[in-house]
Each structure stands twice: as C-alpha cells, then as structure tokens.
Amino acid sequence: RKEVEQDPGPFNVPEGATVAFNCTYSNSASQSFFWYRQDCRKEPKLLMSVYSSGNEDGRFTAQLNRASQYISLLIRDSKLSDSATYLCVVRHGSSNTGKLIFGQGTTLQVKP
Amino acid sequence: GAGVSQSPSNKVTEKGKDVELRCDPISGHTALYWYRQSLGQGLEFLIYFQGNSAPDKSGLPSDRFSAERTGGSVSTLTIQRTQQEDSAVYLCASSLSGTTYGYTFGSGTRLTVV
Numbered sequence: 001r002k003e004v005e006q007d008p009g010p011f012n013v014p015e016g017a018t019v020a021f022n023c024t025y026s027n028s029a030s031q032s033f034f035w036y037r038q039d040c041r042k043e044p045k046l047l048m049s050v051y052s053s054g055n056e057d058g059r060f061t062a063q064l065n066r067a068s069q070y071i072s073l074l075i076r077d078s079k080l081s082d083s084a085t086y087l088c089v090v091r092h093g094s095s096n097t098g099k100l101i102f103g104q105g106t107t108l109q110v111k112p
Numbered sequence: 113g114a115g116v117s118q119s120p121s122n123k124v125t126e127k128g129k130d131v132e133l134r135c136d137p138i139s140g141h142t143a144l145y146w147y148r149q150s151l152g153q154g155l156e157f158l159i160y161f162q163g164n165s166a167p168d169k170s171g172l173p174s175d176r177f178s179a180e181r182t183g184g185s186v187s188t189l190t191i192q193r194t195q196q197e198d199s200a201v202y203l204c205a206s207s208l209s210g211t212t213y214g215y216t217f218g219s220g221t222r223l224t225v226v
Contacts, residue, residue, distance in 0.1 A: 043203055043217035102147075102155040103154060
C-alpha cells in the first residue's frame, strides 16, 4: 500500500465548477501537509500548506482530518489554467526537517 | 541564486556509462533533496541532506546511486553503470528548516539511457 494515496483521475470539469480532491496517508507520525501543483513536463510547485484548522487561499481551500488521516483540496470557480496534476504531500515525524512523501497525483482537466 | 538550478537539463547516455547530475540550491537553504520521476509516475524519494548531519540515503534504489553535498551547498548525484530503467527526470529541491515549509524544486534533469 502506498504511504500517500490519491485518486489519479482524471477529473474533467467545466469552467466555473467546484471540484474536490481527497488524499489519505498511512503514517500517523506525519506532521506537515502540503498540496503541490505540477504542470505537464514541469517541476512541482507548492500550492499551499495544509493547517490543522483548515486554510483558504483565494479559490482554494485545504482541510486536514488527523483522526481519519485525510487531506482535501477544494477548488471553486475552476479556471482553464487550473488544469494540472495536484500532488498531496506529507512530511514525516516531529522534527522540523525531513523528507516529503508525495502521492501519485490527481489530474484535473478544466474544459471550456 | 534566485531558484534551484540543475544541470544538465537533458542528458542522453549509453547503457553502462556513468553520469553526474548537479544541483545548486537556493542560497541559505540548509536542506537539499533528490527525487526522481519516471514517465507518468509520482515522485520517488532518493536522498536528503540536512546541514552537517549524515544524509538520509534510504531512497537510493541500488549501490550504483550515490550523492554528495560539498560545503553545504552544491550537490552531485552520480549514477554508475547506468541502466535503461534509470531513465527518468531527476529533480532536486531545497528548503529552509521548518514544519510549515515546503520545497522549491529545480526544473530537473531528464536522463535517457539508450
């Protein structure tokens, strides 16, 4: 079983739609959580960190449920430019440092 | 520099040859990571350097892979006796220490073993 699991999709949605991605992680010692975005043939880029209380950045909302070891990303009012692969990422342990473990990614395609 | 710099951006090599991939992290970033991404796959952790601590080599797939970080800055990933399954994009990232920080990735080296 993968340590970070995501539905690979693809999710095909029309412009303006609201779409949600889910992710589960298996290591209960995970302490930090992130969503990254990766465009085709490009490097991943940090989209947002995920905080325990949930957090919002414009059209993007991230939530964390530690009890269920579950992370979500909600995108409202989808734009064509949101088309990309979204990577769920966790960091192990209580240290301030440590490797990030990446999910396989969920592909989003926003159609006109 | 302004970002993480990797070189070369593309490398084609013959099976059995050795290759060296270079990463120049963001100035002041104490942590440096190597990942690889095969076509259509997720990111696979390879190795991680943090300051002067011993590197975490737990992701290196075989003893043909090694990495060094000199002077706490530039890192070199070496693959000896390359195999076709080594073909992938090798991504380097750096970060500041801190639980809320993510990484900044370089644009990667696309390695093709023929």
